[in-house]
Amino acid sequence: MLEWFGKRKEDAVRLGSRSHGISVLDAVTELDMALVAMSKNDYVTASKCIDRLILSEREADRIEDKLCADLSGGELSVQEREDLIRFVRKMDHIANWAKEASLHIQLLKETNASVPEEIWKSVEKMSAELLPAVRYLIKAVESLKDDTAETVRNIDNVNDQERIIDGLYFATIKEVHLSDMESKAVMLMRELILSLEMAADTCKACADTISIILVSRRI
Numbered sequence: 048m049l050e051w052f053g054k055r056k057e058d059a060v061r062l063g064s065r066s067h068g069i070s071v072l073d074a075v076t077e078l079d080m081a082l083v084a085m086s087k088n089d090y091v092t093a094s095k096c097i098d099r100l101i102l103s104e105r106e107a108d109r110i111e112d113k114l115c116a117d118l119s120g121g122e123l124s125v126q127e128r129e130d131l132i133r134f135v136r137k138m139d140h141i142a143n144w145a146k147e148a149s150l151h152i153q154l155l156k157e158t159n160a161s162v163p164e165e166i167w168k169s170v171e172k173m174s175a176e177l178l179p180a181v182r183y184l185i186k187a188v189e190s191l192k193d194d195t196a197e198t199v200r201n202i203d204n205v206n207d208q209e210r211i212i213d214g215l216y217f218a219t220i221k222e223v224h225l226s227d228m229e230s231k232a233v234m235l236m237r238e239l240i241l242s243l244e245m246a247a248d249t250c251k252a253c254a255d256t257i258s259i260i261l262v263s264r265r266i
Contacts, residue, residue: 060154063114067138068185070107074100074142074179075246079174081152086167090156095150101245107142112136130183134256140249148174148242151235160232170236173243174211180208180250181214188259195261205254212247 077100084093114135120130155162187201206249 052118057177058208063110064135065185067107067110067114067135068188069180070103071138071142071145072181072185073103074107074145076176076231077103078145078148079110079171079178081149082167082171082174085152085155085162086164086171088164089264093156094153097153097261100149102146104142104146107139111139126263127260130256130260133262134253137249137256138184141246141253144242144246144249147164147211148239148246151239151242155235155239156233158231160229160235161225162232162236164229164235165220166219166226166228169215170240170243173215173219173240176212176215177243177247177250180205180212180247183208184250184253187254188212191257191260198257198261200255202258205250209247209251212244216244216247 077096081096081100084096114134118131118135143236154160183201183204187198187205190197190201219240220237223233223240226233228236235255
């Protein structure tokens with residue numbers, strides 16, 4: 048990930064960081080597929096996607112623990128270590144928010160809450176925009192060691208995606224409140240939408256941490 052890691056740790060941490068990002072992306076991908084399935088009333092497919100999402104989130108947790116252990120040693124300064132561990136933990140929170148969203152999908156199914164197809168499609172638009180945000184974040188990590196300009200471009204792309212999702216968040220919340228859904232459906236959809244917004248905000252927080260690392264490198 049960075050030349051700072053030290054020769055013994057560098058490759059392991061870089062590969063681990065990429066594996067962690069891919070596990071997070073897998074969780075977000077499964078969430079998006081679950082939402083597409085819900086818009087089609089395909090509850091069987093949605094349940095399978097949620098099962099796979101939970102497995103991906105657990106794998107992300109496992110890699111997070113290993114990465115933090117790897118970062119605890121080597122030739123890192125205290126500040127470098129703190130910045131990198133903070134990044135890894137924030138990245139993991141994206142998968143956590145995806146899991147949180149999936150739990151609300153399950154509750155909507157189990158309570159037989161009725162949600163119009165058009166609202167499911169609006170929510171899926173948010174998750175569809177979250178996918179490239181995570182991909183740009185992974186690319187920013189991959190380019191961090193060798194291509195600062197590429198890293199900055201990907202950070203900017205993450206921020207652009209967050210702004211898009213922010214706009215969709217307000218539009219979708221408004222759509223939910225103007226609908227004729229029963230109160231339990233409104234409450235659960237609000238929490239689902241908020242989970243997606245928080246995942247996007249966490250992507251931006253990760254990008255901000257990478258920016259801090261870049262600045263620290265130049266000091």
